[in-house]
Amino acid sequence: MFLYNIGIKLYYFAIWLASFFNAKASLWISGRKKQRFASFNGSIWFHFASLGEFEQGRPILEAMRERHPGKKIVVTFFSPSGYEIRKNTPLADAVYYLPLDTAKNARHFIDTIAPEIAVFTKYEYWYHYFSELHKKGVSLYIISGIFRPKQVFFKWYGGINRKILTFVSHFFLQDEQSRQLLHTLGLTNTTVSGDTRFDRVWANAQQPKQVPGIAQFKNLQKVFIAGSTWPEDEKLLATLPALYPDWKFIFAPHEINEEKINNLINLFPANSVVRYSKWAGNSKFKIQNSKDQTDNSLRVLIIDNIGMLSSLYAYGDIAHIGGGFGVGIHNTLEAAAFGLPVIFGPNYLKFNEARELITLKAGFCISNEAQLKGITDSLITDEAFYSTTSKKIRDYVQEHTGATQLIMKHISPLIP
Missing domain, CATH: 3.40.50.2000 (Glycogen Phosphorylase B;)
Structure with a gap:
């Protein structure tokens, strides 16, 4: 856990240095500094790494908006290429950059938006966010998930990463290989559902x-x-x-x-x-x-x-x-x-x-x-x-x- 926290801080420092000469890195830093979170008494939280993952998860987001019109929907992005283009999407009541994955940030953000469920698309596995959701009994779903043998989850040194996976309530996976790989870790809360990108591009x-x-x-x-x-x-x-x-x-x-x-x-x-x-x-x-x-x-x-x-x-x-x-x-x-x-x-x-x-x-x-x-x-x-x-x-x-x-x-x- 200590090494994970150090790694997160070093990652932030690297982006901060890059922000002086890289426009995307600058947006990554400045966007997180100036945002203020609205408080909700219950919400549905969708997180996307970037624009591609937003389009991939969009069919679920649209279906959730249609079937549960009274629910507040919060969308977060990791990358500026997603946030800057979709920050005004009518599919969400609030759109934010995901704050850096620290224990303090995770507690504050989750306490503020009060999610009833959380949906992450394809990848991005953050220890403190997943752990905090688990502690609060909030169901966490991975949609269009995909796993490969060379990923860190399946390496001898990937203990903390495997721990992150145990906080997930259910994995909706793209293929059978991903299901079998998770089963080798003792994770059987899986369904091979396919890739929601097909629904999005077909529509x-x-x-x-x-x-x-x-x-x-x-x-x-x-x-x-x-x-x-x-x-x-x-x-x-x-x-x-x-x-x-x-x-x-x-x-x-x-x-x-x-x-x-x-x-x-x-x-x-x-x-x-x-x-x-x-x-x-x-x-x-x-x-x-x-x-x-x-x-x-x-x-x-x-x-x-x-x-x-x-x-x-x-x-x-x-x-x-x-x-x-x-x-x-x-x-x-x-x-x-x-x-x-x-x-x-x-x-x-x-x-x-x-x-x-x-x-x-x-x-x-x-x-x-x-x-x-x-x-x-x-x-x-x-x-x-x-x-x-x-x-x-x-x-x-x-x-x-x-x-x-x-x-x-x-x-x-x-x-x-």
Whole structure:
């Protein structure tokens, strides 16, 4: 316990140092300093690490709001990338940064919001918060949980981490392997419910939001969407517009600071690329929705905002999902729900859906420019192959929906 507490303080110190030259770290520190918590006489507490986990857990959040409209809902985030974008969500009565995991912070926060249940999505296991909930008899649920043998819980030195797991009332897991791993620790309070992301992306695909200016840019042409890209992805993908002159290309980079956006823009001829903020707000770029009425020189659109990507896939035909040349790929399911074949880099093994899509031949791993060109050629030139792939990937998403209903059937009756 002593080492855990020291580790938490060292983590805070590292972020504090980084805050002097890193905007995200600065938000992490300043956001926690200025917040004041509202007192509730009973609430439902949802915690999300970041924006991706919010979208993953959103079906449960929406279902809870609908079925228990009289309950106050508190949402917390660990990361600024979640808090800053969803701090005004109508699904919650209060949205906060999660205070640092100390015994004092946990007692104060939980005493203030008085949760009747707590729901954590996928991961983030905090000793003091979990322990305090357990002491107060508050049910704690993990939804869309996933475990792998290499995680610290299953190492000889992971005693404190295994202790954290004992405070969880029930685990709703993505797969059978996770259930078996928890059983090796003597934890049998488990249900394999699947991943709530499938419910979220499927619902999004059934009622897609229109994005201003995108239909005009698409202009009845085929569109290749590069989502959540990093520089390593972008250098490869920048070769495609010259190879496929009948296609349009939309890039939605993972990071949108000015330096990253400008570096991406500079990969393309100046007369072929435009930023979304200029495209959507400048009448001189507006074109008619007809091929014979447009100057088709603008072929690359750079999205310079956050939160639009899941709706952009509705306009696409093929998607490349970024991150596979770095720490790991981002969300493939948002594109898959619209029937877009997905391409990604080699670092995908931690993601069940990516492995399953490759097995189905509906997702494709590439490691270099030649492989990227090969699979893109096949999808573009072979209509039968494209059609079959598109149907397989859409069917895959639909077949994996249903986690929300199963979880709510268990949790909802237990709410006072």
